[in-house]
Amino acid sequence: MNMAQTDVLLVACGSFNPPTIMHLRMFEIARDHLERLGQLKIIGGVMSPVHDAYQKQDLVSSEHRCNMLRLALSDHDWVRLSEWECQQSGWTRTRQVLQHYQNQLNSAMNANHDSPLKRQRQCSNRDEVDDAVQNFSNWIPNQCASSGSDRPVKVMLLCGADVLESFAKPGLWNIKDIETIVGQHGLVVITREGTNPYRFIYESDVLTKHMGNIFIVTEWITNEVSSTKIRRAHRRGDSIKYLVPDSVMQYIQQNQLYQEGANSTTNEKSL
Numbered sequence: 473m474n475m476a477q478t479d480v481l482l483v484a485c486g487s488f489n490p491p492t493i494m495h496l497r498m499f500e501i502a503r504d505h506l507e508r509l510g511q512l513k514i515i516g517g518v519m520s521p522v523h524d525a526y527q528k529q530d531l532v533s534s535e536h537r538c539n540m541l542r543l544a545l546s547d548h549d550w551v552r553l554s555e556w557e558c559q560q561s562g563w564t565r566t567r568q569v570l571q572h573y574q575n576q577l578n579s580a581m582n583a584n585h586d587s588p589l590k591r592q593r594q595c596s597n598r599d600e601v602d603d604a605v606q607n608f609s610n611w612i613p614n615q616c617a618s619s620g621s622d623r624p625v626k627v628m629l630l631c632g633a634d635v636l637e638s639f640a641k642p643g644l645w646n647i648k649d650i651e652t653i654v655g656q657h658g659l660v661v662i663t664r665e666g667t668n669p670y671r672f673i674y675e676s677d678v679l680t681k682h683m684g685n686i687f688i689v690t691e692w693i694t695n696e697v698s699s700t701k702i703r704r705a706h707r708r709g710d711s712i713k714y715l716v717p718d719s720v721m722q723y724i725q726q727n728q729l730y731q732e733g734a735n736s737t738t739n740e741k742s743l
């Protein structure tokens with residue numbers, strides 16, 4: 473392995489209402505691209521569905537969304553579901569979400585090895601270490617838990633270019649949060665129809681300042697599936713097979729999600 477490599481955990485935040493094949497593809501596209509560049513090693517991925525309090529149009533309960541993600545990821549070898557956001561008392565800003573995973577990862581890595589920190593904690597606060605290991609094991613990539621490596625793992629945000637462009641929506645993102653996300657964590661952005669992430673970075677001082685930490689990944693095998701389009705198709709009785717994992721499609725049918733009448737009469741935005 474190249475000694476200059478940094479280990480990375482990719483975290484995708486979103487509604488996943490429902491999870492689509494593109495949500496899963498994002499991780500593949502990102503890993504291929506980043507590993508080809510040579511400096512980053514992707515040791516795992518986490519899908520972190522947003523809390524019900526996010527109150528996006530037609531958002532089904534986090535219980536359903538987590539169940540669907542669990543099914544979608546049941547045989548995934550390197551991406552895991554984290555229910556942490558959904559278990560909080562309200563919506564958590566993305567900077568705090570990333571910070572949480574980074575903290576968990578740091579303490580669990582320390583707990584995992586016979587580090588001075590672990591020895592210190594064994595004397596003073598054993599429960600905290602056990603908690604970290606417990607929570608850690610739910611979403612931690614296997615190779616990380618067993619790597620025996622003392623190298624830090626960097627938590628990066630994985631998103632589509634529409635989320636990057638939402639940084640400019642007045643009142644939606646705190647500028648300090650953006651600075652922390654791009655400056656300390658880093659951003660992996662998958663291109664999406666109707667977006668121009670290169671121009672968007674050019675037009676932003678803070679993004680330009682941290683552009684070394686922003687990776688734009690062009691999806692050449694374009695696929696404009698979105699959860700909105702899935703909900704719409706299902707509501708109209710059209711097939712959604714091959715657009716969501718089969719297990720997710722069955723779950724939607726069994727639980728009668730996204731039925732006719734469930735949506736508003738307004739036109740839904742596609743991203």
Ligand SMILES: Nc1ncnc2c1ncn2[C@@H]1O[C@H](COP(=O)(O)OP(=O)(O)OP(=O)(O)O)[C@@H](O)[C@H]1O
Pocket residue numbers: 484485486487488489492494495498630631632633634635662663664695696697698699700701741742743
């Ligand atoms: N086709 C796609 N190409 C690139 N990124 C995508 C695509 N679909 C979803 N994403 C990304 O997945 C993450 C989760 O998004 P989200 O749950 O909003 O899915 P969505 O398909 O955009 O759903 P909705 O239509 O309800 O907004 C976001 O970072 C979003 O940009």
Ligand SMILES: NC(=O)c1ccc[n+]([C@@H]2O[C@H](COP(=O)(O)O)[C@@H](O)[C@H]2O)c1
Pocket residue numbers: 485486487488521522526528564565566567635644645646649743
């Ligand atoms: N200020 C913030 O931290 C902020 C603002 C808007 C959306 N988000 C997050 O971005 C994701 C976007 O999801 P949607 O694309 O489904 O709206 C969600 O996980 C949401 O929590 C974060």
Ligand SMILES: [Zn+2]
Pocket residue numbers: 742743
């Ligand atoms: Zn979206």
